[in-house]
Amino acid sequence: MAAAAERRPVWMRAMIYGFVATWFILAAFPFIWTVWGSFKVELDFFSIADWTYALTGERTKAEYGSAFTDAGYRGAWIQEEFYRNFFNTAIVCFFVVCTSLTIGTLGGYALSRSSYNYTFWLLITALIFRAMPPVTLVAGYLLPFFQWNLWGHLATTIIVLVAINQPFTLWMLHSFFKKIPQELDESAKVDGCTQFQAFRHVIIPVMWPGVITTGLFSFLLAYNDFVVTSMLLEEKNRTMVPQIAAFLGTTYTEGNVMFAVAAVVSATVPLFILVMFFQRQIVSGLTAGAVKG
Amino acid sequence: MKHRTFFWFFLPTAIAMLLFIAAPIVSVLIQSVFAPHEAVLIEVENCTPLVGCTTETMIDQEATRDLREAQPLGRFVGLDIYLDRAHLAIEEVGQIWSTSETWGSFWSRIFNLPFYRAMSFTLTYTFVVTPALIVLGLMIALAVNSLHRHLKGLMIFFSLLPMIVTPIIGSLILFWMVDSRGVLGSALVSLAGDPNFSLKASTGLTWVMLIIYGIWSSAPFAFVVFYAGLQTLPRDTLEAAQIDGATRWQQVRYVIIPHLTPLVTFVALIQLMDNFRVLEPIIGFNASAHATSLSWIILNDLGGETRQLSSASANSVLTLIGVAILLSPVLVRTWQDFKRKT
Structure with a gap:
């Protein structure tokens, strides 16, 4: 391609x-600007x-004696206890990822190794579910x-997110497992494995890149x-995103917009x-679905 | 794989999807034909000596509560909720039809009805953003592909940000910049030469702002998919075209674009599904006074003290019908492909 460019x-x-x-400025500037601005006063x-x-x-400078201040971050993390929301998000993400990968791997593997027609219909159903x-x-x-008193618990939210996530997970793992040669498990079965x-x-042992x-x-x-x-969690165990949305209602009136800015940056x-670390995997994941057409 | 083995492997994910995707759809369908109970009224006779007796109608709190607890779903009303003013508004549409003189006044009055207002924005957003992001994504992919290797990685990294960042956060970041006191907002104010100029005050500009956000946040997806497609471009075909004297534009038009067509279909399908559910930018941009979407009206019904489950359910069913119409060409095509193969 270098020759063509010349x-x-x-x-x-x-x-x-x-x-x-x-395009670079359009994509990057808003983030740089907001990070820079989050260390200023309103x-x-x-x-x-x-x-x-x-x-x-x-x-x-007039207010704090220096061009940068961490007042917004202090306000968000200490005064508004944003760390609670951070931990809730961490818990939800951890369990959603583990659960949906466990059941998704089993399902995706089964879909990729069965040659009956119903796998087609299951995948189409998953596509329809994905579209909703x-x-x-x-x-x-x-x-x-x-x-049934299930509302407001982190566990309920986790299970719901896992289920909503399944159609996409199945499609993706299905196409990854298709790429692992079927001879591998066939020969293991010939050797007497179930x-x-x-x-x-x-x-x-070989599925980790896709997983x-x-x-x-x-x-x-x-x-x-x-x-x-935002709909299934109570105020006391909110995750970060609904908390930021809730900040908007309260901080605009109290003049603490910088709390919201700091929370957004955090x-x-x-x-x-x-x-930064998984750019390659994200790119390959985005294209995995596309390769199948 | 045997049916039995398949069953056990697939069971956990099937249970999850049945319980939390299939069952809620049924539940939404049922809720949409039930309305909340009306309060139970009783007549109380108040007799005061000398004045006489008056009958008063009062709400029987206890009986109302009992009834609501006994039948939490409410009373069966059939399709009434679908047809009322907040949803399809059949009566109002009929009235507007018979009293409006011109098309213009007909449409402007239709768009004052909440469902049609949301529908018009959702459709405009979906069908403007999707083609625009495909074109922009393709242009970025072609441009980045001709860069030096080191620059490519950097471009991909920064391009991924608008897409990967939480939609509410992304829209807030832009919203704060176009705020009349923000950096872009004040630039626009000085451009317009009107100190009271505000993007938030005008319906048209709010729509434009939301659509620009939509393109900004989804173009990276198209870019990455097309960029990956360009890496598998058959070199021979391109060289043959060059030898035959094809101009650069002809190479793009007759070699590159046909090669990317399946990817364009894929991106269009995914983005149609995602843009149809537009919700977060409306909340992030605080734009609900000028633009509402189908997802937004459902969330609006559900939020607050009075959770209007029936109304939200009816809106959900209408939205799902919309998704089905949107998806039907794909499903028909897949079905035809499938029949041809078997």
């Missing part, structure tokens, strides 16, 4: 670089007087959950979910680290 006329190369640079980040205050931090907006299901949960033993001793990729997407779903967590950091 043959491009100058104006075209300039256009390509210009376009890429524009009058700097939302400056009526002069927008450059957000860069230099005039008001922050989660919010349409929430109305169906509330009444039974209230009746199907489960073949899975346990032959497939499990890790799928796990990343399960994590993202649980981490980013707003609808289920909640973005784990995702940032995730992309």
Whole structure:
């Protein structure tokens, strides 16, 4: 491709670089700006007087003696006890990922190794389930959950998120298991293994790349979910995302917008680290579904 | 694999999906034809000496509570909820139809009804954002693909951010920037030359803002998929086209795009499904005064002190019908492919 690039006329190369640079700014600038601004006071980040205050931090200097302040973070994490929401998110994500990978691996493996027609229908059903907006299901949960006292617990939310996650997990693991040659477990079965033993001793050692990729997407779903967590959790065990939404209602009136800004930046950091370490897996996961067409 | 083994392997995931996806749909269907009980009224006769007796109608609190506990679903009302003003509003639409003189006034009055208002934004959002993000994603993929190797990795890293970040967080970040005191907002104010200019005050601009957010947050998905597709581009075909004297545009048009067509279908399918459920940006941008979506009205019914389960359920069923219509071409095609194979 390098040779082809050299043959491009100058104006075209300039256009390509210009376009890429524009997109880069569009994609990255909002995040950089917000991270920078989260260390300022509100009058700097939302400056009526002069927008450059957000860069230099005039008001922050006047108030705290330095251009940076951690007041927003203190307010969010200590005063508003955002760490509770952080731990709740950690618990939900951990259990959602573990449970949905365990049952999804078994199901996806079965789908990839059965040659009967019903696997096709199961996959289509999963696709239809995937297409349904989660919010349409929430109305169906509330009444039974209230009746049976299941509402408001982290465990309920975890199970619901696992179930909503299953269609996608099945599709993804199905296509990963398809890539593992069937001869592997067939030969184990010839040697006298049952199907489960073949899975346990032959497939499990080689399945990790696909499982890790799928796990990343399960994590993202649980981490980013707003609808289920905001409708099924009580105020005292909210996760981060519904808590940020709740901040909006209260902080605008109390003048603590910077708490919300700090909370937003805090909640973005784990995702940032995730992309940094697992970029390759995320890219391969996004394309895994596409390869099948 | 034997049926029996398959059954045991598949059982856990099947139970999860049956209990928490299939059963709630049934439950939503049932709830949508039941309305909450009306309060039980009793007539009490108040007699005061000299004045006489008056009968008063009062709510019998105890009987109402008993009735609500005995039948938590409510009373059966058939399709009434679907047809009332908050949903399909058949009567109102009929009235508007017969009294409106022009198409313009007909539509503007229709869009004041909550369901149609949400429907119009949801459809506009879905069918503007999806093609736009595919085009933008393709352009980014082609441009990044021609960069140097080290730059590619950096571009992919930063491109993933808008997509991977929690939708509410992403929309808040943009919202704070376009706030009239934020950096982009104040730039727009000085551009417009009107100190009271605000994106939030106008319906049209709010829609534009939400649509831009939609494209910004989903274009990376299209970009990554197309970029991966470009890596498997058959070199021979491209070289043959070059030898035959195809211009760059012709190479893109006749070699690259046909190669990517299955991926375009895939991205379009996923994005249609995801954009149809648009909800978080409306909350993040605090835009519900100017734009509501089908998902938003369901959440609005469910939230707050009075959880209007019946209304939310009816809206959910209508949304699911919408999803089914959207998905039907794909399902029909898959079914035809399947029949051809077997």
